Amino acid sequence: MSSFRPTPPKSSTVLGANEVEKSSLTLLSGEPTVVTAGVDLFADALTAQAAAVTPVAWQPPVGAEDALARVMADRRRLSANRTALERMLAAGASLVDVRPASEVVGLTAGQFRHAGPPITWERASGPMRGALIGATLFEGLATTAEDATNLLSGGSVEWAPCHSDGGVGPMAGVVSPSMWVFVLRDEAHDRTSWCSLNEGLGKVLRYGAYGPEVIDRLRWMSSVLGPALRAAVREHGPVDVKGIIAQMVQMGDEGHNRNRAGTLMLLRDLMPAMIDAGVASSDVADVARFVGGNDHFFLNLVMPACKLQTAAASGIPGSTVVTTMARNGTDFGIQVSGTGDTWFTGPANTPQGLFLGSYGPDDANPDIGDSAITETAGIGGFAMASAPAIVRFVGGTVPDALRTSREMYGITTGENPAYALPILDFRGAATGIDVTKVVRSGVLPQINTGMAGRVAGVGQVGAGLVTPPMECFTAALDALGEAAPPVA
């Protein structure tokens, strides 16, 4: 199979099987036309001769063609990718408990987890540093930001990616032993994931803020919110998070930057159970106000649900399906099924979008957070068609949102019927990003994201759209090529 194939124009609708059939039936009935692919030179020459020309966007595949040829020739690929998709679609996700990270992740004093691929203090971005400082203060390892910085830069605190323990954290994603986490289970694959509790909006740790109000809120979350949620979940029994996600994508949420319906459904399910569990009335009212006042609360349940889905597809030899996309504010990293836990990284891009208050593009940090696990699982930026209201939060237009969701079918291996997009006539969300399709088409996964301030301590400055750097995918392709059997 040749690696040279014209890329469909980016704005084209992906044709269904019936449409393809129809178009081939009519192929010979019209006037002959000239279609040019790629560089304008050919089209220009014909236009100069008054010939009608349909120019088609095209670019050569990015990255090493040798690796692409080798991976495409790998006889394991198709069945491995089919298995990856089947496992992703079969994965369940239920909220089964809420507990401190010390118990769930086994963190001890001076051990943290963070978003994205591994990162050193020296290379850490402002918001990542801010969140690490905040966690150091919260854990009582230091009493001033200066002392915390000395500890962190001096190597007395250790940190590793959330993903290395099967968890996820939004934005900086810093988790310390005393913080509470949601515990989610996929019974189909006997797997557990976890995520921190959402702190709400404004100056919050995950966006790199660490002032006294941030630390006070974290204390309330560990002493009141976490235990109240634990009591409610244990009283209620497993909460079907996958089922709520299926509903929320029918209610204008794409599950990354819009989680309003999901948050409301969680509240509906847990509030009566929290009362039945005997949580003090004033705490129930406070929790209801805190959760109900933050439309993003449910994001921290969508993320581990998506992690369970993609983790189910990991480690299948020959599979070119992406199982992780994550960023630490400096590097963007991906993991691919066929290459297991290996990270392929490139410099994180800076999102483009809308800014809060007087902030502008210069204030934004490069892309950060594990929340791109939602796109890895087929929602978030991939499900924007179902959430047209999101364009008012991240920029863009409604037609952009529809086009983007359609375009993602071109770089994925399948569709997830559990996450049906009503406006696309209930078509399942594009699922299972395929490294080979990304590299061959040049189309990058579309990510919907929040934007952290570049400077430690600032917090959120906006929300917008971003893509991974292509080099993550070309590096992954090289590794897949090396792992592929020699071409006969």
Added chain:
Amino acid sequence: MSSFRPTPPKSSTVLGANEVEKSSLTLLSGEPTVVTAGVDLFADALTAQAAAVTPVAWQPPVGAEDALARVMADRRRLSANRTALERMLAAGASLVDVRPASEVVGLTAGQFRHAGPPITWERASGPMRGALIGATLFEGLATTAEDATNLLSGGSVEWAPCHSDGGVGPMAGVVSPSMWVFVLRDEAHDRTSWCSLNEGLGKVLRYGAYGPEVIDRLRWMSSVLGPALRAAVREHGPVDVKGIIAQMVQMGDEGHNRNRAGTLMLLRDLMPAMIDAGVASSDVADVARFVGGNDHFFLNLVMPACKLQTAAASGIPGSTVVTTMARNGTDFGIQVSGTGDTWFTGPANTPQGLFLGSYGPDDANPDIGDSAITETAGIGGFAMASAPAIVRFVGGTVPDALRTSREMYGITTGENPAYALPILDFRGAATGIDVTKVVRSGVLPQINTGMAGRVAGVGQVGAGLVTPPMECFTAALDALGEAAPPVA
């Protein structure tokens, strides 16, 4: 102005001002084309001569042309309709209290209110009779259905439309003194509306069921639900129902047959206040389960909010805007701004849609309920574009939903920016049905509705789509024509 004007084809997109300008600029630059309007004969003759023809649907206006000419010539019309639209857009709607109907409506023993235009026992449909029987039992006026029937047919109980007291009731809409109602205020026009509390699904009074479980539930609603909601609303302060409706139409609810997001937002707002108000914990949990377990609960707040909106436009001399559409299961009735409280009626159509369990078309009663006030206000069937998931509940397809919402702009006087439809690029919902536009175009308002069983006591059998009978609009036009000043 002539009353003969081609109807735009039903599937056409309504052009915005810019588009119209653009199309007139390019009008003379192309090849001449033939457009035929109405009967196929003209198009067929040209097609037979190998001419390219664009046929356009057209039909003569229905109803008396004299009345139409007279109403169209009424110089008050344009400014009256502009005033009607302005008042509708300015109307607010806040939930300010929850109280028994005896206090709010002033009902005394043996007085009921019901949905739709006035109806006698002899002409009342099965579900209307069933609901009246249930209310008679609930009020203790009778102890058996047979005794209740005797009372009702014997004239010892009196009933009148909810609309006659500025209120609304879903389906049969029967309200008796001991039932509690939501009280909504429009401060902009110093007006109050009310609606019964939603009973939930299955065998319920509003669908004509009156078994012991129906009566028991009504007792719990009056003794627990109503007082708990009253305590919460008084603790919380006015709940901005108009604001919640604006949000729900961005969350896949059209506010008539889908009220899931609205119900969840109400729960979010009232639960903490209910706890703070000191309502017993077990009652709070029961209320949270009852409301959270019924996605339609918020309909009974959307309806009086819509009533406040349309009532604000009533009684403007010369205005041809529809202010009420309501049905009693036998007759469909409308009220029009320029003719005040006069009902114009015709026989109610039977909805077409999807059925519950083993029910089918033969089990469905003709159209019933005041809930078409949502369409009168520009949402419900008019906002289906924003609620594509609704097609799985009422039948139809997603493209149908989009087309229907677009088509409604052709029979309305304006758009409501407060109710923006994201998928139509945030265009405001089509608002202010204009009798003259309905009669001239032949396009009837699209209503999304529940279906009651034809037989008293059965309850809900399905949900679907229906239109009013055209004769309501032609009768209204005749009355408007009589009220119009003589043409000079």
